[in-house]
Amino acid sequence: MSPTERREQLLDTALRIIAADGVAGVSVDAVAKAAGVTRPVVYGQFTDAHQILRDLLDREGARALAQITGTLPADLEGADPLDTFTTVADGFFTAVTTHPDRWRAILLPVDATPPPVRVYRQRAENAIRARFAEITRYFVADRPGTETLDVDLLAHLLLTAMEEGGRLVLDDPDAYPPARLTAMARFLVESFFARYPTTAERDGRGRV
Template sequence: MATSGTAPAYRRLSVDQRRSQLIDVALELFAGHPPEEVSLDGVALAAGVSRPLVYRYFPGGKQQLYEAALRSAADELERCFTEPENGPLVERLSRVLDRYLLFVSEHAAGFTALLQGGSMVETSRTSAIVDEVRRHAAREVFRHLGLDAPGPRLRMAVRTWIAAVEAASLIWLDEEREPPAGELRRWMVHHFVALLTSTAAYDAESAEVLRRALALERAEGPVGELARRVLPLLADGGHLLLDPEEISPVAEPPRPHPAS
């Protein structure tokens, strides 16, 4: 990778400080460039040290340094999902997504290369780091839903939503961050509500989760806004397509017949 300017003055640091510095410098470079465009010479120059010193701390070379930087980025990304269990569920989710999109924007090139795959430094270890971030995100969503062991339908819904958030983030970067981050976050939140609602229509567990979540929502909040925008679309000539008297509570899922 081409670099410009002069190297910063060398500073004597402790072993831990130097290793952290090299990881921070590498993370900054990987965040702004695809991994294959980052070189150890570029890392050394940006850190103000020699190439042999980089090898002293990362004898595995660029691959080891990349994995260390990726692990550091994954830790930061996981912290984006940490949110107190206070207030309406969807408002908590909005704050998480604000932090997530800020991370994506600040690490655009590295985020894209990481999730799209195909990097020359991608390995089973780097893939495992990415998968752990996804699992952590799912665990945090289930924690806010108040579930320790969600059923298969709810697990699928949440994992589908996380995959959709990743895909939307990549498209957002490809579209030069359009729509604005706030609008994208609102769409992601509404997507979660819609996915949970459609799952609840067929799954008693999801229906109970949805009821608990809606009980905390405010009329002026994201769910109220979604309802006000969607309900007119379901109207036909001023009348709902479905007669309210035909609406029935969510049925219990079919029970297996006892073995004969």
């Protein structure tokens, strides 16, 4: 194997270990044994288990983010907020079920991860939360009554709710299929925007 191929093989092995035994199961010894190589082979790519986890989360996080951003419209101009957030939710929950090992590694409780990995997780979540806030600000900009809305807190709650939904579908996919979670997400978003109609929407209701 080339160094790049070997690195990918070891990261794939670590991902399978996390799916089976959690983060605590990842060690240089465990990765070497599961991959069928010696410890020096693993040390040739990583300094320790923390680096394995950091690099794994970096790789899987980038792939996961690509899955999510793929559900967003390239241009928000003229986009419908309800359809946009519903599409994001559906894309997210479908991605979780399509790549469960990836999302188990990402959605593990923060307290269960080593400190260096925890810092990485928090930075990644901050970046996603900022994007959520940006999209939310765009959609509430012309809605009376939202001037004092705490958009940053709202984005934080949206992300937290999506993460919890991801854990539910991973823990019990039969009870919490993507369609059920997406329907609830749509209901919540619809309720929010009904609370803050645009002037045109409000006038239209008045005419009815």
